[in-house]
Amino acid sequence: MTIIPVPRPSKKAMNPNRPVSALLLTQIQHLQHTERRLPLRYRTAIYTHAIRTEAEAARYIREVTEAIHQAHADAAAERANRGRGGQGRSKVKTKSRKHGKKK
Amino acid sequence: MSLGLQNLKHIVVLMLENRSFDHMLGSLKAVDPRIDGITDQMSNPDTTGASVKAQPLAEFQGQLNPDPDHHFQAVDLQIFGGGTSAARVPTMQGFVKSYFNQRRDVGHSKKIMYYFKKDDLPVLTTLALEFAVFNRWFASIPGPTICNRAFAHYGTSFGRVDMNPFDIIEPFKSIYTRLVKATPKHTAKVYYYDTSSSTMEVVNLLQNQPELFGTYKQFLGDCDKGLLPDYSFVEPNYNDHEADDGEQVASDQHPDHDVQAGEYLIAEVYMRIKRNPKLWASTALLVVYDEHGGIYDHVVPPTCPPDKFTAAANSTGTGMEFKFDRLGVRVPAVLISPWIPKNTVVDRVFDHASIPATVTKFFLGDDAARSPRETNADVFVEPNVEPVDPQRNLLSLNTLRTDCPEFGV
Numbered sequence: 001m002t003i004i005p006v007p008r009p010s011k012k013a014m015n016p017n018r019p020v021s022a023l024l025l026t027q028i029q030h031l032q033h034t035e036r037r038l039p040l041r042y043r044t045a046i047y048t049h050a051i052r053t054e055a056e057a058a059r060y061i062r063e064v065t066e067a068i069h070q071a072h073a074d075a076a077a078e079r080a081n082r083g084r085g086g087q088g089r090s091k092v093k094t095k096s097r098k099h100g101k102k103k
Numbered sequence: 104m105s106l107g108l109q110n111l112k113h114i115v116v117l118m119l120e121n122r123s124f125d126h127m128l129g130s131l132k133a134v135d136p137r138i139d140g141i142t143d144q145m146s147n148p149d150t151t152g153a154s155v156k157a158q159p160l161a162e163f164q165g166q167l168n169p170d171p172d173h174h175f176q177a178v179d180l181q182i183f184g185g186g187t188s189a190a191r192v193p194t195m196q197g198f199v200k201s202y203f204n205q206r207r208d209v210g211h212s213k214k215i216m217y218y219f220k221k222d223d224l225p226v227l228t229t230l231a232l233e234f235a236v237f238n239r240w241f242a243s244i245p246g247p248t249i250c251n252r253a254f255a256h257y258g259t260s261f262g263r264v265d266m267n268p269f270d271i272i273e274p275f276k277s278i279y280t281r282l283v284k285a286t287p288k289h290t291a292k293v294y295y296y297d298t299s300s301s302t303m304e305v306v307n308l309l310q311n312q313p314e315l316f317g318t319y320k321q322f323l324g325d326c327d328k329g330l331l332p333d334y335s336f337v338e339p340n341y342n343d344h345e346a347d348d349g350e351q352v353a354s355d356q357h358p359d360h361d362v363q364a365g366e367y368l369i370a371e372v373y374m375r376i377k378r379n380p381k382l383w384a385s386t387a388l389l390v391v392y393d394e395h396g397g398i399y400d401h402v403v404p405p406t407c408p409p410d411k412f413t414a415a416a417n418s419t420g421t422g423m424e425f426k427f428d429r430l431g432v433r434v435p436a437v438l439i440s441p442w443i444p445k446n447t448v449v450d451r452v453f454d455h456a457s458i459p460a461t462v463t464k465f466f467l468g469d470d471a472a473r474s475p476r477e478t479n480a481d482v483f484v485e486p487n488v489e490p491v492d493p494q495r496n497l498l499s500l501n502t503l504r505t506d507c508p509e510f511g512v
Contacts, residue, residue, distance in 0.1 A: 013360075023341065058342050
């Protein structure tokens, strides 16, 4: 069987400094909408109006996405703890995030 | 009896961004005249009235900058050529005019008519010629990304024609909720590329049901281990970023992202499924684009039965309300399975509401709480219920193909 070669994109394709597109701005707005509903300890300290590039967008997107997952994971852990007869959050070691943590 | 349908256990959808059918697959008409692609006679007028012909001059990156407008109002101009009367007819003659509006540069506006040569896109064109290519798969709305992707997840956009967050309106549920809440329970997952790219379905799915999500790496691992859920929706990388394992080039093909990166992604998804023989025999993979991204296509989007919702005139930007009674511009769509005869061309009409319609009918049989648009949408995989209509069943072979292409990824 002949294997069809698939060219990799050129090295020049990568441009994390590319200005954010309307699509990425929309995604940021949706994440910000969601972030506002998170408990304070999960929120980032990133000022979204200052996001200009794809790399900056990616950082914000990652932090909020991880925060959403973490908030749900912590809530599930608390729920499980209560199910085992615990008293709620005081008994649970939650993995709260530091504000604006840079990774 | 259909062996293909009997064996089918997994449906995978890979949805890329913002390219029209003619732009990506139009060149295939020269190879197979049954494919409703592009000819060098097709044209649009520019703003001076001169005729601009479609040409095979598309480039992977750097050409469609600024990003062509594809909001509702701009797409209305692209389809209707600027007509606003009640008696207007769709002509697909407004693409160059629409692109001119962004840079006021007549020369640049002609690039919206450019399309790729077949050999520029070895992955997508090979898959289209080897499996089933859809001549009439349209975006669900003549508008932008979020509302079109909503149709793929919910079978409706709940009345939205824009990019704003929307609320789920009962009784309609996402296809994932339908599957995981069903009895017997089914499995479903949205695989986003990584957390730096995340999903375009933030406000409802990610916020409320993060357990539905996995990463692209997990998708690849699930393919290898035979752990794919019944239904998988794969999202590309939406931005250029650094990750622990190096540079991650956006693979969504959204202008001005590199088209070859998306080609590589399609090949990788296909080969990962194919390299697991059990999975390959039991999976149908749909590669489809969310909308046309403002890029030229020659096929007039058809009217369709309206949805339950109406978008008000002030949200369409056209001065007219929209009852969701016309589909968006045509997009590339290819269905892949070793049970599909080589070189299948499908002429039936589909849109993204066909995705939840197909998944629901195949795995659940039916679900009464579906939008009018989804209820009316055609399915691309027939339910595995006798008698199966051989005229409609795309997975129609009685033996598994052994001649399917391989990509070097």
